[in-house]
Amino acid sequence: MSRLARDTRGSAAVEMALALPILMALFFGSVELGNYFQSQHVLVKGLRDGAVFVARQDISKFNCTTGAIDSGVVTEAKKLIQKSVLDNAADDRLPLWANTTTYSFGVACPTSVSITTSSGTTTTGMGGIYVANSNRAPVVTINVSMPYRLLMSGWGLTPISLKLNATQQAVVMGI
Template sequence: MMCLRIYALRDDGAAAAEMALMLPLLLVMLFGGFEAGHYLYTEQKIVQAVREGARYAGRRPFSDYPCPGNGTTPAADAIRNVTQTGTISGGTSRIANWDKNLITVTYTCNISYAGQGIFKGNAGGAPVVTVTAAATYPSLFGALGLIDGTYQVRSSAQAVVNGI
């Protein structure tokens, strides 16, 4: 009986026991922080890519966007390349396994600016280009099965065509 009381009063292994209890929670917080940071980084890359694609589209000539009319432009492939890779000719994608088909380029004609300012020669008005992109989120820890491959990061940007 006396032996058990001696062990009950000792606290030699208390720190190790507390660490063993807290380690799973700390690991979940650590890897969760990594995953959240990677998601935000991926989202920022998508936002930056569609803005760059819209800026490029806005500097294309008016002839690429016949107004009146809506829909797709003959320059859509070049705009998709700029959005996906940052270059007109294509290359390495900004995000791993980014499918180019998930980037859409459309335009509409804003008739309220017809014949005014830089749109003086455009009877159909001001073309406004919209670049929309989605990318499957490449999870850092996808191999662990925590996040499946169905999550997508999306963004959209618009630009008025300046006809430069």
């Protein structure tokens, strides 16, 4: 029995068997976390592209009274956010995008803006292209929420219902 207690030939294998699950969890967890942040970045970039697209539409496509945006603009913006191009045949930026993604488009218009110059002069109101909208600059807000698909979901892990959420605002500049 004392000879068996002094034998160290299998100790490295036992230590590896004990440490391997922890090392694998750290490795795959960091890969999954990196993929989550990359997916969130792709969503935010797509949303930013969509908000810029909407902000460059003609000022007449926005209604400050009802908070509505022209339905054609909304449809094109959704395509741009989802696919990065205005082509239905293009691939989605992220998996699971089209299935359960929810969009929210809104427009709000401030009643007036006060600008004070360095000399102390205050100017209130807006002019220029905003005259078509009762001197108010429309501000577009777009919200997107979609499910996140785990990389390791096919490996027998319990699915976690994580969502990717993003919001973007842009002031309508018109054309």
